[in-house]
Amino acid sequence: MVSPVTPKDLKLKVNGIERSIPTDCDTPLLYVLREDFGLKGTRFGCGTGGCGACTVIADGKAVTSCDLPASAFAGQTIETVETLATGGDHPLLTAVLKLQAAQCCYCLPGILMAAKALLDDDPSPTRERIVSALDGNLCRCGAHPRIIRAITEAAAETGGAK
Ligand code: FES
Ligand code: FES
Incomplete structure (x- = not known):
């Protein structure tokens, strides 16, 4: 689970809602979206960036979410299929x-x-x-x-x- 907000937390906006993740969050964005934010629409396929099942939009660009830690998206605007x-x-x-x-x-x-x-x-x-x-x-x-x-x-x- 994502821990409570602290001053060191990183921010990202997901489907228009500001969210926080710990600065040291090395969990792939896909899991944070599904398990912490309850956005189950984004799918896990290969887990290695090769199939595109986990594609979301980050700052306007389509990106895979299984192969980069959520902290890599700090400050970005994320859109998932729910949008x-x-x-x-x-x-x-x-x-x-x-x-x-x-x-x-x-x-x-x-x-x-x-x-x-x-x-x-x-x-x-x-x-x-x-x-x-x-x-x-x-x-x-x-x-x-x-x-x-x-x-x-x-x-x-x-x-x-x-
Ligand atoms: S799950 Fe296949 S690219 Fe992410
Ligand atoms: S994998 Fe079944 S519709 Fe694309």
């Missing part, structure tokens, strides 16, 4: 549900965060940019083609896909 359902469903959620884009959904939280980081940066990405943005996200079910269609549809909703 997509805050204040109404994000178009990405709407599109994957409408198109039933995923199969088992294990990869989906990470893929959605990689896609959100892309759309935040480029609201109307080309298909090539979408494919490239998902380069680090594996999907054992082979649902990438449908997921890419859903991201394209979400982009059309938010900014107009190219």
Whole structure:
């Protein structure tokens, strides 16, 4: 468990809420999110930075959260998949549900965060940019083609896909 706040605690903002972690916290961010902050949407896959299941957004960039200590994210703004359902469903959620884009959904939280980081940066990405943005996200079910269609549809909703 994360210990109570002390003056030496590091701060990070998670889904708009300021959180504190001990300065010496060497626990990977993924575990802190899931076990200490109760944000169970972010998934553990390989634990070595290779599958993308644990992808979150840190200061606007999609990053894996299993392979760096939470203290490495001090002062940063973190977004997890839960943010997509805050204040109404994000178009990405709407599109994957409408198109039933995923199969088992294990990869989906990470893929959605990689896609959100892309759309935040480029609201109307080309298909090539979408494919490239998902380069680090594996999907054992082979649902990438449908997921890419859903991201394209979400982009059309938010900014107009190219
Ligand atoms: S669980 Fe983090 S990259 Fe696989
Ligand atoms: S939908 Fe099953 S791993 Fe991607």
